[in-house]
Amino acid sequence: MNTLFLHCRPGFEGEVCAEISEQAARLQIAGYAKGKPASACAEFICSEADGVERLMAGLRFNQLIFPRQWARGRFVELPESDRISVLLEALADYPQCGSLWLEVLDSNEGKELSNFCKKFEAPLRKALSKAGKLVEDARKPRLLLTFKSGREVFLGLAEPNNSALWPMGIPRLKFPREAPSRSTLKLEEAWHTFIPREQWDERLSDEMTGVDLGAAPGGWTYQLVRRGMLVTAIDNGPMAESLMDTGLVQHLMVDGFTWTPKQPVDWMVCDIVEKPARTAAMVERWIGEGHCREAVVNLKLPMKQRYAEVRRLLERMQEGFAERKLKVSIACKQLYHDREEVTCHLRRVGR
Ligand SMILES: C[S@@+](CC[C@H](N)C(=O)[O-])C[C@H]1O[C@@H](n2cnc3c(N)ncnc32)[C@H](O)[C@@H]1O
Incomplete structure (x- = not known):
């Protein structure tokens, strides 16, 4: 054996x-x-x-x-x-x-x-x-x-x-008919993968606030709204009307890489198609500067050296948090619903 x-x-x-x-x-x-x-x-x-x-x-x-x-x-x-x-x-x-x-x-x-x-x-x-x-x-x-x-x-x-x-x-997740895009399953799978089920009520609670960067048409926002969160959705593209009708979503047409919230939020999620190093640096800044406590971001993979690149970015984030003297748990997985990409989960622990 x-x-x-x-x-x-x-x-x-x-x-x-x-x-x-x-x-x-x-x-x-x-x-x-x-x-x-x-x-x-x-x-x-x-x-x-x-x-x-x-x-x-x-x-x-x-x-x-x-x-x-x-x-x-x-x-x-x-x-x-x-x-x-x-x-x-x-x-x-x-x-x-x-x-x-x-x-x-x-x-x-x-x-x-x-x-x-x-x-x-x-x-x-x-x-x-x-x-x-x-x-x-x-x-x-x-x-x-x-x-x-x-x-x-x-x-x-x-x-x-x-x-x-x-x-x-392979998780058997049912596509929710009201969700505006199939990407919604990526965030749902991320939660199943990174958050123990018994902690969902506490860590995905309806008293929380979230930011969705690159939100349109709203598959990921849908998941946050489904948990009862107040969501700021950032995208120049249009959001699904069904989501805007919930009254829980504020839609801002601004650049997701430069915008930051005035008040800290509980969750930041990001599904923007961008160079992975830029996305990694952005989430490091969000957690590092205290704009959010927990985040799920999708890293789109380069064509070559995909493992080496992901490792390099994870190490760079770890070093960045160590320099800031912050304890942050970082997990990364290629989910079933991911294609040429991996999903990272970050959570500031302590303080
Ligand atoms: C893959 S789609 C997101 C799909 C979304 N997660 C869903 O479930 O419906 C990527 C989105 O990122 C947006 N985007 C690209 N660059 C952006 C930027 N710099 N700031 C904000 N949004 C951006 C695009 O307009 C596009 O709607």
Whole structure:
């Protein structure tokens, strides 16, 4: 069991390889990463027997930027019939698991395989339970079976509290019909990803105020309004009338990169298409100068060296806050609803 298997957005295999290799080197775990372009997955093969376990234990999944899901384990070839017996045999040295997810990759083959998985899940679940390999227990490892084809599966293990929140890292969010744009799902996913559900009432409360930079037509403003916040929406473009009719939105046609509020607000969100370094410097200033306490910003990625650029910007922000002697938690993730971009969440803690 010396392989770490990682899911990602197709086209970002190189970023996952660079990121996991850097993290493994930091933890002094020997191995190498590989990922076929556009395959929507990558692998990190460890040289030492316990390397993958140490790698997963030494990292927090939610601190990784590009992987959508991860699991340690190995590949197994499946026959055309009686796949369950082969799987049971292959799982002989796996521990008893507390949950089971059947996963596919975010690719065309993956879409075709998801029907097979739906049919296969019930009989497999039954056989695993009967063999004592599966019980309902949230403290035990999760068994993650990723089907690369009907003939090849990765038998993976991950801790439920240190892996993706959803199968394949894909949240099933329903598009709210009243929302003015599909981008609304990006901010909703960001909240699910960065804010524990039990803290939503306190951190996304209707007593709060927010600023949305680059707001039009209003998908992100819609999410803030849905939480009952008073929102200042900054954009030269028009906002959806349905949002303006709520009476909770003030629309200002000014430049989002130079405007700052007269009074501090609770939240700043920004979805402007701009060079990522400019957006990063702007959010550093907003938090650093106390214009907001918490922020979600989208960093549009350059064409090349995307991982290196994101790391550089995150480090620069960290150094900036350290110079200001501020404690700010920074998280960054390529969300399912992100395309050539990542989403950052920043929160000033203490004082
Ligand atoms: C990707 S769209 C935002 C979509 C929005 N988040 C939504 O959910 O509907 C980017 C917006 O940024 C605006 N924009 C671009 N540069 C800007 C600037 N310097 N200041 C304010 N808005 C800007 C554009 O007019 C555009 O409406």
